[in-house]
Structure formats: structure tokens, C-alpha cells
Amino acid sequence: MSLRKLAGLLVLVEGLQFLLGAMVLIGLQCGMIFYTESILEVSLSLVLLSSLLSVVVLLSVTRYQNESYQESMRNLENLNNRLREQRHDYLNQIQVVHGLLELGEYEEARAYLDPVFKAITKVSSALRTAQPAVNALLQAKMEEAERQGINFYLEIGTLLDGLLVEPWELCKIMANLIDNAVTAVSGQKGERRVVLQLREFGSVYECSVKNNGPCIPREQQRLLFTRGYTTKKGEGHGMGLAIVEAALREAGGTIEVESGEEETCFRFTLPRRL
DSSP, rough: HHHHHOOOOHHHHHHHHHHOOOOOHHHHHHTTSOOOOOHHHHHHHHHHHHHHHHHHHHHHHHHHHHHHHHHHHHHHHHHHHHHHHHHHHHHHHHHHHHHHTTTTTTHHHHHHHHHHHHHHHHHHHOOOOOOOHHHHHHHHHHHHHHTTTOEEEEEEEOTTTTTSSSSHHHHHHHHHHHHHHHHHHHHHOOEEEEEEEEEEEEEEEEEEEEEEEEEEEEEEEETTTTTTSSSSSOOOOOOOHHHHHHHHHHHHOEEEEEOOOSOOEEEEEBBBBO
């Protein structure tokens, strides 16, 4: 059962408990009803049920937050280690370029700098938001895609400084969609491309995750956000998109999918603080 349903059930039980208590109190004062053991049993049952639900909700929230914190910390630690490695590498590469320039090998220096510049540009594009957890996630996913020979492009047009949800909530949503996009293109020949666009429009943030993988038929698109439905082979799938859709709906956001022969795009929105 989701946290939202647990919280709703807890509110319902608390409301019934309050309503019953008020009715009994009024009835006793007006002499309409008399104190009985059955009234005490019902009242105690509601109190115990309310307490149990409170404990379950608190444990679920704590567990979920701990898992999210740990995942965010792992991403941040990986990003920090990666930046340290790159700083060391860039210092060595600058020394090489300086040596080539001293020798007058200008074309060699230029050819040597091209891949270095591209690498620096990719790192910079992943560090453009005001949310360290999001930056760490994007850097980690970009490197993971590159290891698989997939071109991962980032187009960041917002600082995300007005998020109304916790950063790790956004990370979980983005990570799921990115992983799905990477899986979609991993088995195809030719160029394999994933593009993430992050922008803001008025009172909402908009994130698009695109890939040039196979087209998703229209009849399947309607089922993608159904719990248990999957287009992937093997076990362990069929939960991600349903969880993403539920998380976005609870946060006041939306998600939609468009798929054609050239591109598939998952686009979601989240409200932002103005």
C-alpha cells in the first residue's frame, strides 16, 4: 500500500474516532445513551487501530527517506570522486598541451584539445542546476550511458531553485525514465541517442527524456503506466512507470508519452515555487 493510501486510511480512522467520541460525549451529557462496555471496546479498538496506522506510516516514511538519502549521497560521492579524477587528468593534459605549444606543434595541440574540450563541456552541462543531488544523478547517468556506447545529451534550461518536492523525489523519477530510455536503445544498431531536456515555463518545470529506440505502438502507450505492465523481456520489470506516474500525480505533476518511428519522448511536469 502506498504512503498516500496509508495516510488517507489514517485520516479516515482518526475522523471516525473523533466522530464517535463526540457522539458518545454528547449522548452521555444529554442522557440519551448510557455508558456500556461495548462503547469502551469500540473506542479502544479505534484508538489502537489509529496508533497502529500511525506507526506504519511513520516507519514507511522513515524507510523511504533513508533510502532516498542514501541514494543521493552515493550519487554525490561518485560525482565528487569523478571531479577529483578529472581535475588530476586535466592538469596532466594541460602539461601535455603546454609542451606541444613550446615545441611549436600547434596542430597537434589543437587535435589533442578537441576530446578534452568535449569532456569538459559534458561535465559542465551536468552541473547547471542548483540541486547537487540532481547534478550528481545526471553526471552518473551520462557516464553510464557513455560506457555502453550511447550518446547522452543534456539540455538544461533551469536552475531548479523553486522545487516544491524533495530533490531525491525528482531524482527517482528522472532516473527511472533515463534507465528506460537507455534500455530502449541498447539493443539497436547505428546511433543510439538519449536526450534529456529540463526547462521551466511559468509555474511548472518540464522535463523531457527522449530516445531514438523502437516505436511504442499506440495501444501499448495507454497501458505503460499500469502497474505490472511491461514491454521488456525477463523478470523484475513492470513497476517503474506506474510508480513514476503515482509519484507525479501525488506531487501535482503530469506525465505523457509520444512515440513515433524516429523518436520516443516521455515528458513530465512538476509545479514550481514562483
